[in-house]
Amino acid sequence: MAHTSETGTPLIDMRGVDKQFGNGTVAVRDMSLTIQQGEFVSFLGPSGCGKSTALKMISGLLSVSRGTITVNGHRPGEGNAGSDIGYVFQEATLMPWATVYENVYLPLKLQGVGKVEGRVRVEEALSMVGLANFARSYPRELSGGMKMRVSIARAMVTKPKLLLMDEPFAALDEMSRTKLNDEVLSLWKSLGLTVIFVTHSVFESVYLSSRVVVMAARPGRVVHDIALSGGYPRNAAYRMSPEYAESCRTVSKALEGTMDHVELNH
Numbered sequence: 001m002a003h004t005s006e007t008g009t010p011l012i013d014m015r016g017v018d019k020q021f022g023n024g025t026v027a028v029r030d031m032s033l034t035i036q037q038g039e040f041v042s043f044l045g046p047s048g049c050g051k052s053t054a055l056k057m058i059s060g061l062l063s064v065s066r067g068t069i070t071v072n073g074h075r076p077g078e079g080n081a082g083s084d085i086g087y088v089f090q091e092a093t094l095m096p097w098a099t100v101y102e103n104v105y106l107p108l109k110l111q112g113v114g115k116v117e118g119r120v121r122v123e124e125a126l127s128m129v130g131l132a133n134f135a136r137s138y139p140r141e142l143s144g145g146m147k148m149r150v151s152i153a154r155a156m157v158t159k160p161k162l163l164l165m166d167e168p169f170a171a172l173d174e175m176s177r178t179k180l181n182d183e184v185l186s187l188w189k190s191l192g193l194t195v196i197f198v199t200h201s202v203f204e205s206v207y208l209s210s211r212v213v214v215m216a217a218r219p220g221r222v223v224h225d226i227a228l229s230g231g232y233p234r235n236a237a238y239r240m241s242p243e244y245a246e247s248c249r250t251v252s253k254a255l256e257g258t259m260d261h262v263e264l265n266h
């Protein structure tokens, strides 16, 4: 499924990355990781192991304290590298006073895309997430799952190659979560995206990913990098398959092991 970019280099290359905050907390230590274009990678680990910090450094929202990150050959935050990245947060973070349409149009407006071209792209993004008929609605009129769909449409409207998702479905009921998992997989496949998906859930990571990066806390770091053998498409049959059960066991065991990796005095 994964393939290298045109230049043959990985899409994301992290080398010896540390992040230490001003208060002394080492959120990430010595993180090295390469991700090829087209991969679906989950960052899985206990609370505080640096998953969100790693994602924010990849997007350029946070700087690194040591080491290097390149995304498609560029340092995050340099030039217009950010426009190729879509970011979905745990909360939908929509503007409550604005319609669904206006919320999704915002990133284009910030890029200076005019209203005529903007309309086509916003409508396309809303159709992608099944909300074409809700353009005039306000966030308060939508369910949690629908708000998250708007948030995904807003991330996708700039047509990014890389989609970063930080526990996007953690607050949703199981049925909405299952449905949105399938929708994300379908977007990933049809648009040829690369996705990094942060989650606490073994089941979600195994259902979605081609690879699970397991992290441990204090200090936050990568302790396992597990390539999953289960092919795509992933669907209800995959959830019932021995392959899925076996992968869940492997990943659960790796996650349990993160408790043994806690370094004291950090």
Ligand SMILES: Nc1ncnc2c1ncn2[C@@H]1O[C@H](COP(=O)(O)OP(=O)(O)OP(=O)(O)O)[C@@H](O)[C@H]1O
Pocket (backbone or CB within 6 Å): 021, 022, 023, 025, 026, 027, 045, 046, 047, 048, 049, 050, 051, 052, 053, 054, 220
């Ligand atoms: N701005 C900040 N200033 C100081 N410490 C921070 C800051 N942001 C995060 N941290 C600390 O860095 C560590 C990693 O946090 P991070 O949010 O990346 O973890 P996480 O794995 O995403 O956790 P969760 O699953 O709970 O969201 C934690 O100890 C956290 O308290």
